[in-house]
Amino acid sequence: MTFDSREISKLGTSIFEEADQFAQLHLVPNAPQWGRGLFDRRALFGPAGAVGLLSLQVPLDLGGFGLSFGDKVKVLQKLAQIDFSAAMALVNSHNVAVQLVKASPNELSPLYSNDLMRGNFVACTALTEPGAGSDLGQIQTTAIQNGDGWLLNGSKTWIINAAHADGVVVYAQTQVGSGVKGIAAFFIRADSLGFERVAVATSSALSSMGIGGFRLTNVYCDSSHLLYEPGKAIVDIMGAINRARTYVAAMCCAMVSQALTDVSVYGHKRTAFGQSLDQYQGWRWQVAQAATALQAGELLVREACDLIDNSGEVQVAAAQAKLYATSMAQTQLGTLLHAMGAEGFLDRYAFLRHLTAAHAASLADGSTAMLLERVANDFRFKPGAI
Ligand SMILES: Cc1cc2nc3c(=O)[nH]c(=O)nc-3n(C[C@H](O)[C@H](O)[C@H](O)COP(=O)(O)OP(=O)(O)OC[C@H]3O[C@@H](n4cnc5c(N)ncnc54)[C@H](O)[C@@H]3O)c2cc1C
Structure with missing residues (x-):
């Protein structure tokens, strides 16, 4: 089999093979204990960076793989099959590296991209606040111009990686009352004066996502750390959200794919009433329904990936x-x-972690209601279409 040169890792194998090996070496042994709340960032980001999983879409000339979006999604699916939450943590930090390259090639990228790609520096993206989730225009974190920079004040919550991130892309309102048009994006360091972490006590099943929050009290942000000006940030947010919706969908498919594999293996070897479970029509049809639903999900994901690429x-x-x-x-x-019967509750399987993750996925990057609105709006001027 031949691979596109862009997909060949520094170690001479394809990035898809690296992702498989990484999942077996680092996610399979660690995910059960992470799922009990014992997450250690050092066991995830450093090893992932070492094999290129934090540089997937960073351009080739900057040391990344320059992958297409569709290929990045295939890599993420390999990780999410074992631990959806860890895959989300990695892609969120990875995305900031790509964003710095694009939005600040001369100022911020030279300072942070290498460390982000190696996993020495972890980043997150913070929009959501205690009082504003779906309704982005309501965010209350403010950014007020101050000399050569900005002063940031406010709180963020439910942010992936915020429990241990070194750097944060913060979306803040520059003009109170102007809704999404006044929102700008800033890159700040977590060791800035006035930055204080606020824990979010959530399900341990999600612990490798590192969900957390923080409070900003007069955090100074130099103008060189303004990533997107007011008016441009919302364009960036919408692009990023569409891509995130697509890879979250793909990762949900990956969880179901892994569950189908586990169920097929177990259903063949487990016997009840004299034959294996997979000989019973009632049991087999459930698996067949799941496989069909998965195929439909994969097709929708591929269509969205192709449109993005x-x-x-x-x-x-x-x-x-x-x-x-x-x-x-x-x-x-x-x-x-x-x-799976009771067997499925053993923590060597991902069923319970992934069931929690699937519910969380239906809120992150746009809740089900927001997505339905998006689809319904598309049909607004086509009477009879729905
Ligand atoms: C696992 C996870 C990871 C996340 N990671 C991040 C992150 O990294 N960065 C970040 O900024 N945020 C993150 N979030 C926050 C996420 O973006 C929000 O949870 C999401 O936008 C929904 O906001 P909310 O939870 O405040 O719900 P709300 O907006 O308060 O909505 C509550 C419920 O009401 C429904 N609803 C809201 N408006 C309407 C309406 N007009 N019509 C009908 N129903 C409505 C929603 O669908 C939902 O069911 C994460 C969330 C989760 C669960």
């Missing part, structure tokens, strides 16, 4: 992919867990 209009496709795949995973992971 070809600069197509992806809003509706991304919304539909996530809408379908998250709900499919919520349903099918429960069904497949049941098909």
Whole structure:
């Protein structure tokens, strides 16, 4: 088999093989204890950076792989099969490296991209606040111009990696009352004066996501650390959200795919009433339904990936992919867990962690209601279409 040169890792194997090996070496042994709340960032980011999993879409000339979005998604699926939360943590930090390269090639990228790619520096993206989730225009964190920079004040919560991040992309309101148009994006360090972490006590099943929050009290941000000006930040947010919806959908498919593998293996060897479980029609049909639903989810994901890679209009496709795949995973992971009997509750399997993750995925990067609105708006001027 030949690989595109861009996919060959520094170690001479394809990045897809590296992802498989990384999942076996680092996620399979660690995910069960991370799922009990014992997450250690050093066991994830350094090893992932060492094999290139934090440089997937960083351009080749800056030491990354320059992968297409579709290929990045395939890598993420390999990780999410074992631990959805860890894959989310990695992609969130990776995305900041790509964002710095794009939005600040001369100022911030030279300072942080290498360490982000190696996993020595971990980053997160912070929009959500205690009082504003779906309704982005309501964010209350303010950025006021101060001399050559900005003063940031406010609180963020439910942020992936915030429990241990070194750097944060903060979205803040520069003009109170102007809604999304006044929002700008800033890059700040977690060791800045006035930055204080606020713990978010969530399910241990999500611990490798490192969910947390923080409070900003007069945090000074030099103008060189302004990533997107007011008006431009919302364009960046919408692009990033469409891509995130697509990879979250893909990762939900990956969880179901892994569950199907586990169920098929177990159903063949487990016997009841004189024959293996997979000989019973009632049992087999549940698996067949899940496999069919997974295939439908994968097709929606591939369509959205192709649109992104070809600069197509992806809003509706991304919304539909996530809408379908998250709900499919919520349903099918429960069904497949049941098909395993009590065996599925052993923590060497991912069923319980992944069931929690599927529910969380239906909120992150746009809740189900927001996605339905997105799809419904597309049909607004086509009477009879729905
Ligand atoms: C696992 C996880 C990871 C996350 N990571 C990040 C991150 O890294 N960075 C970040 O900034 N944020 C992150 N978030 C926050 C996420 O973006 C928000 O949870 C999401 O935007 C929804 O906001 P909310 O939870 O405040 O719910 P709300 O907006 O308060 O909504 C509550 C419920 O009401 C429904 N609802 C809201 N408005 C309407 C409406 N108009 N019509 C009908 N129903 C409505 C919603 O669908 C939802 O079911 C994460 C969340 C989770 C669960």
